[in-house]
Amino acid sequence: MRLDNLLFFGIQDSTAFDQKDKIQISNFVAVFLAAIILLYSFIFWKLEYSAPIPFGRICIIFASLLALTPILNYKKRYIPARLNLILLSSISIWLFSVYLGFDSHIFLYFFSLMILPLLLFTYEQRSYIFLSYFIIFTLLIADVGYKMHDQKILQDQTMSWLAISNIVTVFIFICVYNYLFLKQKQKQDEYRNAKNEELEKLLKEKEANAEILLKAKEAAESVSKSKENFLSSMSHELRTPLNAVIGITNLLITSDPKEEQIENLNIMKFSADNLLSLINDILDYNKISAGKLEIESIPFDLIEHVKNLKEANSFKAKEKENTIKLLIDPSIPKLVKGDPTRLAQILNNLISNGIKFTDKGKIEIRIYKEGGSDNNRICFEVEDNGIGIKKENQTKIFKDFEQEESSTSRKFGGTGLGLSITKKLLQLMDSDIRVKSEFGQGSNFYFTLNMEPVAEIDEPFEVKENRADHNQLKNKKVLLVEDNPFNIKVAEQFLKKWELDYDLAENGEEAVHKVKENSYDLILMDLQMPVMDGYTATEKIRTFDSKTPILALTASALIEVKQKVKKAGMNGSVTKPFVPQELREELIQILAPS
Structure with a gap:
């Protein structure tokens, strides 16, 4: 319990004391007061034979009765426990005040006792508060009246009525004050409860909204993933036949076509290039929108x-x-x-x-x-x-x-x-x-x-040159792993044209067996194949061959595919449909670097 909870005149939180706090307060006051009364009982016991009242015995009785407060609290009889505490506390103060005389000022403890009803009862229990104040002020009047009688003050009727009327006025004032104070506390309670209910409602709405947003996020991610898979699949399906069209067109253009065929071949190449540009634009648009470019x-x-x-x-x-x-x-x-x-x-x-x-x-x-x-x-x-x-x-x-x-x-x-x-x-x-x-x-x-300028001395880099010497690739052995017959036909013609020696594998499983049985300078690996795909085949090859370069031939331009290619252990990738000269330059960089 915090010390600021005791400063009830400055209470802003109307729930400063809950049931547990009230039990602790009542138990503490009862035990503390019982200990003081027992202490004084030994003093009074020695004076008991000369005193008109047996105060020592009375103190022991009161201390025992005060011990009922924790017992009643334990039995969950909270109201009787608190009234017992206030009644016995008031009587104890009165007895001590009467015994010790007018000059002892013990009666001032009545005013300290006035805080207990506020601490122990709520606005709904206000009748017990007023009963408690009635007990306290009755004993206060009895104490003052006894002392005034003992001091012969009551012979002056004006003084006696003035004293009693002052006490009654203070009693009425305190009762009214406490009524208003508790009423204000009740309003604070109601306001706090309303706010708590509002906050709980908002919290539940927030949790519900968070759950809705989470489901929406999961749905959006699922749609996004489906979209990526669709685009990857469509990219592959569109680029695969387009690779054959562009490849065959390039072969025909470089195979001494008839003069009347050149224009048609150029138109075909131009149209295929435009289609490829369109596919690239759609894929780039998707990558930018997804924030993955x-x-x-x-x-x-x-x-x-x-x-x-x-x-x-x-x-x-x-x-x-x-x-x-x-x-x-x-x-x-x-x-x-x-x-x-x-x-x-x-x-x-x-x-x-x-x-x-x-x-x-x-x-x-x-x-x-x-x-x-x-x-x-x-x-x-x-x-x-x-x-x-x-x-x-x-x-x-x-x-x-x-x-x-x-x-x-x-x-x-x-x-x-x-x-x-x-x-x-x-x-x-x-x-x-x-x-x-x-x-x-x-x-x-x-x-x-x-664009920051770069000095050649500080950051040299290799510029790929257009090399015309076909002998650079001659007799280099390549394994072509491809399942599409049209793409195989296109690739074979270029490999023959560049005087490369090559083997063919139509799926990843076949490629793994061929690499185990033969030595190759380069592996051209398609990614999407039946039986075993290019990723799995590469991972298996890398378990026994970490040196042979593997170049992915992929119809997908998505960044995820390029990352997966690198993770699988490949040295790079060429996007289909490939430009023959660019592929040749790539092969030269790997097989015949200068």
């Missing part, structure tokens, strides 16, 4: 990177009789730190849009330092003189699956994801895309990136 910070040749992008888009530009012009500020460093893949994706989207919406015009790419040559902020601009964008639509074009107008999609094609993905990618890189455009006069898309 990571931005790299690696050294790369910025100037060469942008030049390659310009060359890659030149064929499309020529088809629409457009020209692409590249302007690079001389202060731009050759090597910078950043994400070359995402930068290429952003610029390629902007350049492709410029070509798409411009006929017989010009697309200009400008790269320059922001605010002079002393900082690392590099500005990129892609400007065209095509159809332009209306002012009211310049915000709309950056929204998901939105184009300027419905007629734009019908006339020029596209899903409306390119600029949306561009904006999201730049936001991940702490930047944003801006546009200046006048309808009918062209558009200028621009953004700024912080």
